[in-house]
Amino acid sequence: MSLDHASSKPHERLAAALAEDMAAVNDMIAARMASEHAPRIPEVTAHLVNAGGKRLRPMLTLAAARLCGYDGPYHIHLAATVEFIHTATLLHDDVVDESDKRRGRPTANLLWDNTSSVLVGDYLFARSFQLMVETGSLRVLDILANAAATIAEGEVLQLTAARNIKTTEDTYLKVVRGKTAALFSAATEVGGVIAAAPEDQVAALHAYGDALGIAFQIVDDLLDWQGGAGIGKNVGDDFREGKLTLPVIRAIAAGDSEDRVFWTRTLEKRVIEAGDQDRALALLEQYGTLDSTRADALMWAERAKTSLTALPDHAIRGMLTDLADYVVARLV
16 A cells, blocks of 8 residues: 555655664665575565565564664664565465556566465565574564464455455454554564563554554555555455455445345355446445444554553654554545
């Protein structure tokens, strides 16, 4: 999801405040994605890493560490770790989803092949664990290893929930916490842990990342229905792939038997005819599920901001507050 078209850009202010650290992270990423024997690894990785992403997740790690007063070297390792985990999951996701577009560019699996995408993703996971170990912190290793497992679990849960119109809001939230929020919360939490912050601050950082990640994914799901060319994905992809996102789940629950026949044909049987996407959107509008989902995104952003009150009074804390608002800015 692109953040370029909202009304302000706090992620750019955060990037400016962390510019020296981010330069070190980028250098480490470039060094660790190299491969002496398999040049395709850096080729595939660079295609995605250099595709214009905002490096939001590694910035969250750096921000959390600085906010908690850290002055050592290992927040750089952790930020690079988070970016490698994120990049690996994107490579795998595009294969699973049979995607052909990522951040407005052809996906790696389209330019190379599925096998290369999967294996390079595996390589990046391995590199991420090497970076974790170098910090010498078993707690950091535990947090990030659990996040990696949770991400995979969330993707499998989404796979089993797809095309099942009985999917509940509870299952949706579990998927979102797995596929998106787990890495956000781990990214912020390890920043506090490496800084040896008090436990209440570490818990607050985890809560911030969790709520921000949930808001982020809900916004992404809404933009699949309401976005434009700037979101870096094809509008309606989730509907065509049979994904049960929150506005759809709520529309199915509110609908009548005729609506259920429509959702069964399009989502479960994957028989999509001309005009079906427009009809689906009309049902979401009829039952007000786009508006109620928008309200949920705003609520999670508020939760993220509230969690920051337990953290030190610092300029970075203000930027993180603004970032929570910014994630949902286009939905207001």
